[in-house]
Amino acid sequence: MPALSKEETEALIQEVLEVYPEKAKKDRAKHLAINDQELEKSNKCITSNRKSLPGVMTIRGCAYAGSKGVVWGPIKDMIHISHGPVGCGQYSRAGRRNYYVGTTGVNTFGDMNFTSDFQEKDIVFGGDKKLAKLIDEIEVLFPMNKGISIQSECPIGLIGDDIEAVAKQKNKEHEKPVVPVRCEGFRGVSQSLGHHIANDAIRDWVLENRDGDDSFETTEYDVAVIGDYNIGGDAWASRTLLEEMGLRVVAQWSGDGTIAEIEKTPKVKLNLIHCYRSMNYIARHMEEKYSIPWIEYNFFGPTKIAESLRRIADHFDDKIKAGAEKVIQRYKAEYDAVIAKYRPRLEGKRVMLYIGGLRPRHVIGAYEDLGMEVVGTGYEFGHNDDYDRTIKEMGNATLLYDDVTGYEFEEFVKKVQPDLIGSGIKEKYIFQKMGVPFRQMHSWDYSGPYHGYDGFAIFARDMDMTINNPCWKSVKAPWKQDDADEAPMAASA
């Protein structure tokens, strides 16, 4: 199917909006837009970070998910208590695939679920005593934990527990960081506020721990990787590139990260931000307080990786600049081979994305390296500054959809007919049943890593095996098939 023109896209949006009642239509219209590269600012065309409409199917999460699931959860040597009823923590346990090294249950606790399991009496009489007891129990059962965070679920804010007081007291008793996080699910409109609250908790309770302590030996080349959650090993694939070019990665925030790394971050020379949405707050704070500059980078696909490596190197001396060139050269044969193998099989395929955080814009380059085109993209919980950064990455007249509803997404897909959709688990089976190839782009569909040069090879393979999977030919009943469906596929592999 040829690309839609601007008028056709406009008509498509209007058609999709048609079914809504007047008020809902007016509201949703602001969240759907046609990309126009001329625009400098996204607020001219799209509204974001607003409350979802009651009655529509939204794909967003809650503030607790943003704090516990995204920012704090991956810090592996801390125990993160899901404070409140058992469900919030249990149903999201280990779902993000933040890989880490360590012995789970001994010195790392990443995919375990700790909860205060609130009962009726805790709601009625308050849960602070239970929390205090729980923390003491943790100290006995898991003495090698390096700290505890208290991740509030909805009821904590509703019943007005004073978790800060408990945290302060236990912090003194056990001489370990105990961090209360006020990330109750009802705060804000999506998980995005949870990221912000989590960042603020790190700022207020952890970041200053080593101020005035110079025992950590620093070098000129110290950097921190911020906003890489090591999904399927992403942070590892990124870290090797940085180290090969001569930098020293002091901290990983927070995939495979430790609290010690976080405490040392104020001593680095440059903060490298991958997921801008979830961690720009802390980077801005460190810039102000510790004068550490920060830059955004993108490690999806060779074009963007090379661009990013050079931009990072610009902040250092000639040794690092030469290092960056060497890294790019070293992997060139490798990624050229990947492109040579998969590009003929993927050339011209059209992709629609709907993800969170950084990916709706960051992965576009990787698809383009494979000759594919992203024809629609949107953020679950993006803000204006995310869309500002997206406009230039997307082609003209492509679709932008913010907090897309289940209905809108389905209709868009029916009309645009992409060759691939990249979104989450909740969307996966709907589209697969519609016969559209689908990749989960939150958890890499149990694959990964996708960052770095190593990740790109896996990314390309995964996209190929999804799109060119013979199963898609069997979706249609044989008697409904016409011969035209038997289009030959580019041969290779």
Add this chain to the structure above:
Amino acid sequence: MPSVMLRNREDGKLLFYVAKKDLEETVESLEFDSPDKWGGEVILGDGSKYYFEPMDTPPDIPITLRAKRLESAD
């Protein structure tokens, strides 16, 4: 009176950021910008106007300051 975080962009332009509003704009003009007086009216890239209480010395950027909102962009 929003809290505004000021920082220098890589190309040397001053960035004006209000977290609560997701406002990230370049500072296009600043009323007083000399070694002995800094502040006053600021005009942003989107046309909106804010006001910093004038100071005797320029602040160390990055910094968070309070600004008064004068005129919004339409």
